[in-house]
Amino acid sequence: AQSVAQPEDQVNVAEGNPLTVKCTYSVSGNPYLFWYVQYPNRGLQFLLKYITGDNLVKGSYGFEAEFNKSQTSFHLKKPSALVSDSALYFCAVRPDSNYQLIWGAGTKLIIKP
Amino acid sequence: DTGVSQDPRHKITKRGQNVTFRCDPISEHNRLYWYRQTLGQGPEFLTYFQNEAQLEKSRLLSDRFSAERPKGSFSTLEIQRTEQGDSAMYLCASSFEKTNTGELFFGEGSRLTVL
Secondary structure, eight states, X not given: OOEEEOOOSEEEEETTSOEEEOOEEEOSSXXXXXXXXXXXXXXXXXXXXXXXXXXXXXXXXXXXXXXXXXXXXXXXXXXXXOGGGOEEEEEEEESXXXXXXXXXXXXXXXXXX | OOSOEEXXXXXXXXXXXXXXXXXXXXXXXXEEEEEEEOXXXXXXXXXXXXXXXXXXEOTTOOTTEEEEOTTSSOEEEEEOSOOGGXXXXXXXXXXXXXXXXXXXXXXXXXXXXXX
């Protein structure tokens, strides 16, 4: 079955340090990859996507993500974390244009001052 | 505000009652999605419209759930004979795309509590 895994339920990072939120997937073909963020009691907001091309994609709020086809991963990164980055982060994969998004379970990111 | 809006934001109901949620997508968006989200989980796909046509419905979705998008603009999601297991956040999202590779724009959600 096709799936998306976010292996860490929670990631704790000190403010100013780099952060990584991991995502791996198991789908066939060449999927489209997305990251969304959800702040408390809010809807999801799009951060970035990978469709094709450069493996490093840049998105909103200084976030970027690196696509690694051999490892089937799409890890979210930021060079210097802010307390305001604390939120729930979801990785989502669309296997191809005929499929709906497959979502990871989410990773809670906590940035400590 | 020209984003996706959902109403009501919160709904508390007794088991067995019917509830209806409304979603107004971004005006130029032709695709509209309904998702359900429970605490600690990612969104679960419920159904999807392109314009007024309902193109896909989750096989896991009970017959008590029905959605409409009569004029290709706003959409309603109705849950009949609610059960406690229906308690969740119901999310609406929209997009405008021809290739189905674009991002979704989400509303703030409608939280349902079934007593």
